[in-house]
Amino acid sequence: MQVKAHKLGLKTAHRNPAPRPRLGGENLDEAIRLREVENWSFSAIGTHFGICEASACNAVTIALCVRRGYRPAERDQHGRLTAEGIERLRYALKKGYKGIDIQLRLGVSAACVSEQRRRYNRELLARGKAALPPPGGGEAYSGVKLSPAKRRQVEELFLQGLGTQKIAERTGVSKTSCTRIRGRLIRSLRRKGESLPGCDSCGVRHVHAESARFVTDEQKDLLRAMLLDRVPVQRAARELAIGASTAYRLRDAFAAELAGEGRALPPPRRPGRVRHAPMRNSCWPPASPQEIYAFRRLLGCMGFAEAKAHWQDTRREEARIAREAAATHKLTFEEQLAKVASGELRITRGFVRNHLEPRLPAQAVDA
Structure with a gap:
């Protein structure tokens, strides 16, 4: 009223x-x-x-x-x-x-x-x-009011099997708003006896339609070329930033494809055990799964060769900055003791440096 x-x-x-x-x-x-x-x-x-x-x-x-x-x-x-x-x-x-x-x-x-x-x-x-x-100011945040068209666009992408992060990047809607829309959509589908693609009735995802962790098509093509060139699987996987298990699965699928065409995958060349000197400050390949996933995110906007060059340049710059910081850093007493305990530094006996001592003439002393 x-x-x-x-x-x-x-x-x-x-x-x-x-x-x-x-x-x-x-x-x-x-x-x-x-x-x-x-x-x-x-x-x-x-x-x-x-x-x-x-x-x-x-x-x-x-x-x-x-x-x-x-x-x-x-x-x-x-x-x-x-x-x-x-x-x-x-x-x-x-x-x-x-x-x-x-x-x-x-x-x-x-x-x-x-x-x-x-x-x-x-x-x-x-x-x-x-x-x-x-x-x-037009910034996407959780409290902004969304238009019905924008909500329908987010719901359609969820129904295509995409996740919250990918939808937020494509639509410009905040992750919080996407999560709320997803929750309402899950409840609506559950009442109909349906669920989101790749998810169960509670909304827990078991199959991803698209992810930055996936091996790209370019990596798969490069792996095929190296296998045909008789490069061992593990060596090719390291060079292309592909996990060993994933590389073997791709090798088996490629071998089955060639067998269907009446051809066989050539055996790899194995030169035998070779002792290599350890490489210092190596910039390639990525050493951990986190680094591999970080490199694959670069492949979303770059080719493999460009992404590899960018990765190596970035790692060299980080190593240079770390070396400069270590060179200018003054060790504390505790850090010095730690280096002595590890054997990196040694404790020596003090000695007199005569050339640093002032020497006065005898006449000046008598005076």
Whole structure:
């Protein structure tokens, strides 16, 4: 009734007080502790205290406004925003601040920010001015409002079997928003007796449609060429940053493909055991699974040769910086003892350096 009366322009002498936060006293202190110390989400805090997520967000952010030293928006005796408070809020909207940042700095609710945004946009359009910038300056974050078309696009990509990280990169939607859309989509499909591709009914993924950890097609083609050139599987796998198990599986699949064509995979050339001197500061191949996955992420935007050259140049630069830092670093007493214990340094007997001692002439001493 109050909203309808306000839209119709009806005035009344009776002024209701502004709504108060749903949390107060010890509950509010506990909610702030859960948010600041335990890093709970507003949804979890609302569930803990039996209120909705928006109420928990409003109560915590309004209380944190004063505790963090910000000046709340000016209000009258009835708790309504004054002209000065509205002007400060509109200035934050013109700067493109996020809604949660405006709440925290001015101590207002999310509904107040949304209402003032709508009113200010109507006034600007009526005066022929440009509309307000989007919240956050167009940056994708968890609290931004998504259009129905954007939500449908995210849902379609989930139905194609893609994961949250890939969808966030393709659509520009934040990972948090993608996770929420995925949860609603999983519940909707479960009611129909269906599930996401590659996932079970609970949404746990067992098969990935696309991942940065996958071996690229270029790596597979290079592996085939090296196998046809009779290079051993493990040596080819190391050179191409492919795991040994994956390389053997690809070798077996390639051999079966050749057998179907009536050909055979040539045996590898094995020169025998050769002792190689250990390579210092080797930049290739990647030594650990983490490095292999990091190199494969480069293959998403580069060819293999370009990615390999970029990887080697980066590792050489990192090794050079590490050497320079080690050369200029002064060892502490504990580090010196550790090097002595490892045998890298030795303790020697002190000796007198006569050439550093001052020698005075005998006449000066007699005088």
